[in-house]
Amino acid sequence: MNNPQLDKNGNLKHLLSIEGLPRAILTQILDTAESFTGVSEREVKKVPLLRGKTVCNIFFENSTRTRTTFELAAKRLSADVVSLNVGTSSQSKGETVLDTVDNLIAMHADMFVVRHSQSGAAHFIARHVGPHIHVINAGDGRHSHPTQGLLDVFTIRRYKPDMHNLRVAIVGDVLHSRVARSEIHALTTLGVPEVRVIAPKTLLPTDVEKLGVQVYHDMRAGLKDVDVVMMLRLQNERMSGALLPSAQEYFKCYGLTQEKLALAKPDAIVMHPGPMNRGVEIDSSVADGNQSVILPQVTYGIAVRMAVMSILAGNTEAA
Ligand code: CP
Numbered sequence: 001m002n003n004p005q006l007d008k009n010g011n012l013k014h015l016l017s018i019e020g021l022p023r024a025i026l027t028q029i030l031d032t033a034e035s036f037t038g039v040s041e042r043e044v045k046k047v048p049l050l051r052g053k054t055v056c057n058i059f060f061e062n063s064t065r066t067r068t069t070f071e072l073a074a075k076r077l078s079a080d081v082v083s084l085n086v087g088t089s090s091q092s093k094g095e096t097v098l099d100t101v102d103n104l105i106a107m108h109a110d111m112f113v114v115r116h117s118q119s120g121a122a123h124f125i126a127r128h129v130g131p132h133i134h135v136i137n138a139g140d141g142r143h144s145h146p147t148q149g150l151l152d153v154f155t156i157r158r159y160k161p162d163m164h165n166l167r168v169a170i171v172g173d174v175l176h177s178r179v180a181r182s183e184i185h186a187l188t189t190l191g192v193p194e195v196r197v198i199a200p201k202t203l204l205p206t207d208v209e210k211l212g213v214q215v216y217h218d219m220r221a222g223l224k225d226v227d228v229v230m231m232l233r234l235q236n237e238r239m240s241g242a243l244l245p246s247a248q249e250y251f252k253c254y255g256l257t258q259e260k261l262a263l264a265k266p267d268a269i270v271m272h273p274g275p276m277n278r279g280v281e282i283d284s285s286v287a288d289g290n291q292s293v294i295l296p297q298v299t300y301g302i303a304v305r306m307a308v309m310s311i312l313a314g315n316t317e318a319a
Helices: 023-036 065-076 097-106 121-128 146-159 178-189 219-223 247-254 294-312
Strands: 054-059 080-085 111-116 134-140 167-171 194-198 214-216 228-231 269-271
Touching (some): 054 065, 065 080, 065 134, 065 146, 097 111, 097 121, 111 121, 121 134, 134 294, 146 178, 167 219, 194 219, 269 294
Parallel strands (some): 054 111, 111 134, 167 194, 228 269
16 A cells, blocks of 8 residues: 555655654664764764755644754754744744645745644645655554654663563553554554553553553553553543543552552663643652653653654765
8 A cells, every 4th residue: 555654666755654764674663763863962063964954843822842852953964943933923823734844845944843633734734745845653543652652662662671571561542642542553563562552441542452562451450560650641621521430539540659560570661751740640749759751751852853754855974
């Protein structure tokens, strides 16, 4: 089947979703990111790989981590960066998404980083732009958040290098989570043998087993002997109707506490894509505890996003 993310030679043209990408491309991104981790620690945090290129961040939905790390990543690659504040752009006067994109193309944009509440928005823009322009999905509805999935597996690989001998638990609101979908596709493509999802039935997609995961409704059983605990935010903004009794009840059954974490392996790492709801899905003592790698995830996001942008631009030599 034709993959809109790849060119006729099988090289990455857009990054829209992890689903359908071959293991070799995921490994290329992770290995390239490895070479960029040192750049952020230099006195001059820059390499010239995207010099002369223009990267446009267009975020139709709020973001702290993704937007900022994409902007930093592009600047560290020496690109010119425009971050359009959609709230104060002409979108508010009725301009369509494609008219906004066309106007930025008229300013010679080379790459778009797009976040939108509608699933498929980045695919829609990728179909519209010319062959020399690249589109990166920075999160579309509940569909996909590929760079988050990649930075999560990059973080796991850094702490647990033997990916073929891992048990990973993803806990919480899988139903509304684009992050969970991207993580599951990345982990299974990279050969992680056991991926568990832990959630109440109301927060799991139907047929979730078809994604290659094991399903647990009891958090204590699901956490037993896992190497990685990946917590998800309760996505209240995407819920229609009451799917849960109360936040307190949810925390009691599915909140990560020190007592529940003790069921995982003693050296298990705790992850969360952010933003966190402390006291809803995770206790502060765990979020800030010595097994937490939540802030390193954010740091690695810069190297992973540098890798994706440099691969799309066809220039990956870390200077
Ligand atoms: N993980 C993530 O997408 O965070 P932001 O919404 O802050 O970008």
